[in-house]
Amino acid sequence: MKKPLLSLVNLNKYFGDFHVLRDISFDIEKGEFLTLLGPSGCGKTTLLRCISGLESIDSGDILLNGESIKDLAPNRRNVNTVFQNYALFPHLNVYDNICYGPRVKRTLTEEQLKEKVREALDLVQMSGYENRMPHQLSGGQRQRIAIARALINQPDILLLDEPLGALDLRLRKHMQAELLQLQKVTGTTFVYVTHDQDEALNMSDRIVVINQGEVQQLGTPLDIYNNPKNLFVAEFIGDRNILEVDVLEWAEGSAKVGLGSQVVQIGNGRHQLYAGERAVLAVHKDKMRISCTPVPNALVTEALSIHYAGSQIRIELAVVHETEAGRERITVILYQQGDCECRPGDTVWVSWDADGAVLLPLEPGWQGRVLV
Amino acid sequence: MKALRQNALAIPILIWFGLLVGIPLVYVVVVSFLSRDDLGNIVWQFTLDNYRRILDPVYLRVFVNSFMLAFLTGLVTLLIGYPVAYITSKLDPKRRSLAIGLIILPFWISSLLRTYGWVILLGNWGIINNVLMALGLVDQPLQMMYRFGTTLVGTAYMLIPFMIIAVYNSVDKLDKSLLEASYDLGASKRQTFLRVVLPLTIPGIAGGFTLVFIPALGLYFISDLLGGGQTVFLGNLIHTLVNRGRNRPLAAAFSVGMIVMVILVVSIYSRLTKNQKEGLLL
Numbered sequence: 028m029k030k031p032l033l034s035l036v037n038l039n040k041y042f043g044d045f046h047v048l049r050d051i052s053f054d055i056e057k058g059e060f061l062t063l064l065g066p067s068g069c070g071k072t073t074l075l076r077c078i079s080g081l082e083s084i085d086s087g088d089i090l091l092n093g094e095s096i097k098d099l100a101p102n103r104r105n106v107n108t109v110f111q112n113y114a115l116f117p118h119l120n121v122y123d124n125i126c127y128g129p130r131v132k133r134t135l136t137e138e139q140l141k142e143k144v145r146e147a148l149d150l151v152q153m154s155g156y157e158n159r160m161p162h163q164l165s166g167g168q169r170q171r172i173a174i175a176r177a178l179i180n181q182p183d184i185l186l187l188d189e190p191l192g193a194l195d196l197r198l199r200k201h202m203q204a205e206l207l208q209l210q211k212v213t214g215t216t217f218v219y220v221t222h223d224q225d226e227a228l229n230m231s232d233r234i235v236v237i238n239q240g241e242v243q244q245l246g247t248p249l250d251i252y253n254n255p256k257n258l259f260v261a262e263f264i265g266d267r268n269i270l271e272v273d274v275l276e277w278a279e280g281s282a283k284v285g286l287g288s289q290v291v292q293i294g295n296g297r298h299q300l301y302a303g304e305r306a307v308l309a310v311h312k313d314k315m316r317i318s319c320t321p322v323p324n325a326l327v328t329e330a331l332s333i334h335y336a337g338s339q340i341r342i343e344l345a346v347v348h349e350t351e352a353g354r355e356r357i358t359v360i361l362y363q364q365g366d367c368e369c370r371p372g373d374t375v376w377v378s379w380d381a382d383g384a385v386l387l388p389l390e391p392g393w394q395g396r397v398l399v
Numbered sequence: 400m401k402a403l404r405q406n407a408l409a410i411p412i413l414i415w416f417g418l419l420v421g422i423p424l425v426y427v428v429v430v431s432f433l434s435r436d437d438l439g440n441i442v443w444q445f446t447l448d449n450y451r452r453i454l455d456p457v458y459l460r461v462f463v464n465s466f467m468l469a470f471l472t473g474l475v476t477l478l479i480g481y482p483v484a485y486i487t488s489k490l491d492p493k494r495r496s497l498a499i500g501l502i503i504l505p506f507w508i509s510s511l512l513r514t515y516g517w518v519i520l521l522g523n524w525g526i527i528n529n530v531l532m533a534l535g536l537v538d539q540p541l542q543m544m545y546r547f548g549t550t551l552v553g554t555a556y557m558l559i560p561f562m563i564i565a566v567y568n569s570v571d572k573l574d575k576s577l578l579e580a581s582y583d584l585g586a587s588k589r590q591t592f593l594r595v596v597l598p599l600t601i602p603g604i605a606g607g608f609t610l611v612f613i614p615a616l617g618l619y620f621i622s623d624l625l626g627g628g629q630t631v632f633l634g635n636l637i638h639t640l641v642n643r644g645r646n647r648p649l650a651a652a653f654s655v656g657m658i659v660m661v662i663l664v665v666s667i668y669s670r671l672t673k674n675q676k677e678g679l680l681l
Contacts, residue, residue, distance in 0.1 A: 080582075080583075081582070101579075102586055107583055107584065108579075110576050110580060112576055114574070114576040114577050115580075116581075117577075118599055127581070127584050127586070127594070128584035128585050131594070176584070177584075180585065
């Protein structure tokens with residue numbers, strides 16, 4: 028079997044009494060684009076700093092090419108970081124910034140360096156900027172220099188800590204494409220930290236979803252988007268309606284759930300559930316359909332409001348119950364007006380694509396119910 | 400009218416500066432071109448004689464002495480103060496406040512008294528000699544007082560807090576992620592210090608040096624008490640000329656010479672920091 032490039036083994040990290048990273052274990056393959064995704068404060072940046080060596084770990088191990096690097100100082104690890112604020116040396120020009128690594132490690136002669144820097148600048152499309160000082164560059168340009176400065180060291184892994192966080196939306200989209208291109212051209216393994224799910228879904232080969240210091244799910248973007256492993260991932264990735272339901276029947280492949288007096292049949296994935304349990308039904312807002320006439324396997328709802336927002340139509344609905352109390356809110360996003368043009372107050376039947384819904388165990392203390 | 404109203408708040412400061420800095424300065428410059436009578440009174444008669452006299456090799460020597468003292472004081476305080484400031488900035492917040500408090504504490508005691516403290520420590524019958532003799536390490540008291548070095552030690556001691564605070568401020572302002580980037584790129588701690596920390600704290604070093612150099616030119620009581628007048632410095636000379644020599648015009652000419660030296664140092668300082676500022680303001 029192929030050996031992983033980097034293995035994290037039961038890694039734990041505390042800041043004082045605060046357990047920042049809990050038993051983190053996963054492998055990173057050579058050449059992949061792996062994203063650590065999670066809300067701010069979840070420990071993803073700390074994990075990145077543990078890999079680079081800027082933070083020590085309290086227990087567990089980090090193996091690079093099969094050898095433990097957990098006790099190596101950051102300057103002895105063949106990984107490089109692109110910092111969130113770029114951290115270019117303000118007293119050095121672009122050329123000297125890029126040369127910093129090879130010079131301190133004395134790996135290249137000045138003659139070889141010239142060639143290498145030229146290549147590195149070429150790669151990030153910044154040729155001709157050798158003599159500029161960092162403060163003379165724009166955010167995107169600094170970003171590129173920071174990447175060139177890291178890549179010239181030919182690291183086993185390039186660690187990127189929310190590198191696009193400080194850029195405006197348009198530049199961010201542009202840099203996403205450029206980073207991907209760069210990763211493919213150089214074949215370097217990228218470990219990328221972000222809290223932006225779009226960025227993660229767009230760019231990654233695999234995503235590690237982290238919350239409160241724990242790995243929630245590891246998988247391809249498609250897998251994570253369509254098959255969330257738990258409620259946190261379902262709420263964090265994508266934009267879903269999440270409804271608390273009663274499990275009425277459960278069998279491999281299909282289940283019957285009740286929402287108040289309404290009953291629907293759904294396909295289901297990986298979670299073993301039992302009849303009589305409470306569970307949550309999570310459905311992508313843009314994988315729902317509405318109909319003005321009754322359709323099978325749909326929820327009966329009342330239209331509350333309709334919003335036109337550019338390319339999409341957002342419709343707010345309330346599930347109809349026999350009693351008025353606690354009507355769940357459902358939002359449907361349509362990309363084109365169907366044949367059902369409803370008005371507020373109309374009765375509307377809501378159904379969904381089979382792959383848009385998942386049934387998940389209810390977690391104790393969950394407070395995510397959205398009522399009207 | 401509008402401009403006047405906008406700048407109205409600055410007027411008290413301008414008057415203050417005018418009264419306390421401007422007028423005395425003009426007075427010194429004017430007096431340096433005047434003569435005196437036998438009783439030491441100033442006579443309103445223009446002369447360049449005072450400036451001719453300060454170019455006398457005997458007096459030039461005094462300029463050299465003062466420059467050497469001030470320069471070496473700057474160097475000594477830098478060599479001792481930099482590590483102190485660097486270590487202080489790395490302490491946890493509680494200890495850092497304590498350390499800064501201790502560095503500033505001596506200012507609460509009269510500098511004259513503190514200088515006498517050195518006499519008690521270094522004198523022929525002072526503490527150090529007593530201990531050394533009691534231990535039988537020396538037969539005769541070591542002659543530590545009344546040397547150039549003694550004045551240097553006293554002056555450096557008096558002014559080192561300025562250096563420490565100036566360097567501390569610039570070390571403390573350093574973006575920590577630059578140090579992390581340096582380690583990350585493969586640099587050792589020593590390389591990081593030489594290639595990142597030191598160049599980026601040059602403004603602090605230059606500022607500290609200026610803050611130490613300028614008063615070191617004029618602290619005459621230290622060289623009086625610890626140097627015993629063995630080496631003559633500008634401060635002593637001016638003091639003597641005014642109080643005993645009754646030659647205020649000549650004293651004024653020396654003062655102008657000293658001011659020129661100060662302006663020189665300050666202009667070097669501003670040039671050193673100007674180049675840096677652009678890069679630091681990212």
